[in-house]
Amino acid sequence: MRDGTPGAAFGAAAVFLGAGVAGGAWPTGWAALVCALACGAVGTTLLAVRRRGRDSEAPEEVRDAVSDLAEHDAAVKPVRPGRSSLVAAAVVWALALLAGGIWTLTAGDDTEAGDGTEAGAPAKPSASSDAKPSVGWLVPAAGQRGDKGVGSWGLGPTVAHGRIDGLFAYDSADGSLRWSVPAPPREALCAMSPKTGEGVGLVAHGRYEKPCATLLAVRASDGKVLWKRQLGGEGLDGGALAVGGATAVTAEDGAVRGRSTETGEQRWQRRLGKDCTVLALDADATRTRLVEQCGKGARLVALDTRTGDRRWTRDLPVESAARASVVSVSPVVVDVDEADARGTHAFLGFDDEGAPTATVPLTGPEGALSALWSVADGRTVRPLVLDGLLITFAEKDSISPSTVVAYSLKDGRKVWAHHSEEQLMALAAEPDGSVAYLGFDASVTLLDRSTGKVRRVLEPDAGKRPTVSIHPELVPVPGGHVVLNQILLQGEPAAFALR
Template sequence: MTRDGLPGAAFGAAVVFLGAGVAGGAWPTGRAALVSALVCGALGATLLAVRRGRAAAPEVRDAVPEAPGKTDAKPVRPGRSSLVAAALVWVLALLAGGVWALAAGDDDADGTRADARPTAEAKPAASRDPRPAVAWTVPPAGQKYDEGVGAWGLGSAVAQGRIDGLFAYDGARGSVRWSVAAPAREALCAMSQDVEEGVGLIAYGRHEKPCATVLAVRVSDGKVMWRRKLGGKGLARGALGVGGATAVTAEDDAVRARSTESGDRRWQRATPKGCATLALDADATRALVVEQCGRGARILALDTRTGAQRWKRDLPVESAAHASVVSVSPVVVAVDEADARGTHAFLLFDDRGAPTATVPLSGPEGVLSAHGDVGDGRAVRPLVRDGLLVTFAEKGSMVPTAVVAYSLKDGRKAWVHSSEWQTMALAAEPDGRVAFLASDASVTFLDGATGKATTVLEPDADKRPEISIRPELVPVTGGHVVLNQILVQAEPAAFALR
């Protein structure tokens, strides 16, 4: 190959290289396109300058006369301007390439590649909290497979119902603020879902004996307001709730209400013969009672303070059933009957007891999680807020990996959020968002209206605490507390993410 052919060969190689990229679907864009264009331009200018200089040089040297009076003047080369232009383009190409390399290095240092950045169609990723840390842990308590019964969020603290008693942990330090220890040879066997007017209910029972001792606890300091020993078979399925200043318990022969301050009886409703209470809960306005009578079942709404019946509604049940009260206001119950072709659903009602919607426990999104004895027995209590029923869904696997929301108006799916990890616990955030705990100990926050992830709180991998098979997630001031309710492999009883 001649020297004259070298620039042409280089230019041709560059053109072929870029052409191959276009054919392979890798047309350069952005800074890469600018550098490629400058390189091709520099090669082209170099080729032009060389050809012009070599073709015209002999004739020009013979034809250029000396300027009059300027015998020392040098001849002018026609290719010199082209060479200068080529040199300038090469300088620009090298500068652009250097800037590109530095920018690419910055992208790599941030963990973001240019070709991995989201396009206009890509969904914005949830932000990672830059401060996630495990603030404190509580050592495991009790024996393997001991099972806790619940938890209360208390603002700056959290109360955990363990087998050995009720313990309130400071949300910032993890120290025990107060405790109500279980008596010798007795275990905590029931706990109200919520706290009302600063008082919650717990119950104790002996091994293979009824859950029969009820206590009212003031959560500001752990003071036991009163205790009552129940007769007969004690609590029916651990059904107790607190609404306003009234404690409501479903006992083996009646539903009874007492003052949360003094324990004095306010009212009672005898359980009809042939009926049994399946579930109960209350708020300041109404107490909901789900009863099974023979093969049928019904739901009753009673005035929490007086016991007067507000309404009664038969449920679509024709066999033995399990039930749980998901929400008192608005009214949502979960029903799971023995008949495989029977009712297995969340049932929604208006304030007068009229059915409004049904959400099957098994549907297009998979098997939905409920709490208590309903469904697969998972202890995940669904959330009801802002017109939505929010729970977990299990689809194509043995564990739930999605959070799904349904409208309380018509039961239609509102949104679904899929997770890479098993979804373990739900929590309602004070700002209206929904949070869920995943099996990797991360907490993801979802927009309550759309289900889109907004923030992810993820502890450092080397400090990630173990999660048991049934945890609870409780928001506290400045962070969240995870409570391991069943200890399997010496997991901490509780830990805080802040």
């Protein structure tokens, strides 16, 4: 039975290694060396034990003959039974232990080299990896303290920033300047269309304490100025300009006019009534919505963008001077803030035929709601209208908003509210339908638009966060977000990217 022990041991080792091969786990590197040395040490030890046992069982006359031979020739040292095999086994065991120690110390390198990655190469991120975003690029501060930008356009791989000194378009991937339309000497950018239409946007310039009266159409792909018009009278009414499809719509010199975005040729005009002015307007390819104030009353007017024909008119609950903005063209949402403290201060919703649908007070149980610059006294933000919801910020017990709140445009009821420990700065609609908000710490949080539940938080490293000004804009771009600081206070960057 003892004679079969080494064979059984090596057979077990062979079975063990064979199973590893079959399972796709064949050892490599230091692991392979340790396995080989361990098997060799076990085999050598068993062989030594076997020889020692055989020598101890030899006949007495054989052992005496060996002793006599050793005494006869002093140069020959007596050979003890199994000694050479035991020495060999000890050496192999020492090598196995040494290799095992080295393997343990370098196990981290072997682990990183797993999953198909070579040793020394970066490990592949797992599907659940939530790496911190980094600041991809930054545009240094531009202008003087207190300078105020007028808007932005998200153009996919390009972001156009309307600053006091002109219109500047940055590559969203690396921040390089793709094109610019600088404001003329002694003129400032004073208005900008909320969006582009068919690749064209509108901007306007004006001199200090003079009307905002120089209108330009800019091609968004390369910054080419397609045409320029000098407006008469008092220039733009309240900076009211928009692009709907291929039509540029402006309120100017006592009229609302529609021009070709390609040529600047006037297509239609609608004269305003006596003592009437346009408080706000916006448009899409087929519909234009504008808020007019005539005397102490106000009304919402719907026009056909292509022809200027009036579709319907709705009187608003206004009896004093008011401020207003068009939040959404369809569904129709406007916000109105009267001078009369007991007057209308609310978001007002209408269907596409002008019938009222919802009223959301600017001040309510959630606190003061944020609105556009033209309306809000406190924190300003462009509210979102998504899937029948009005989404904006609310501030209750502090001077800055800390809640994102959504209201139904069917009946004005609150649908959800998300409370944050961070000061909220800007809202944006993500390409996947999420709602994104920018925190004062430059973090971006993504919310489910239907429930307000947090989907993901993108928070840069604490030591690498750029400064956010008091009125930034958040623009989703491929692979991340761009933040545009619209008011310069303490040297904040003009723009930066979070990727």
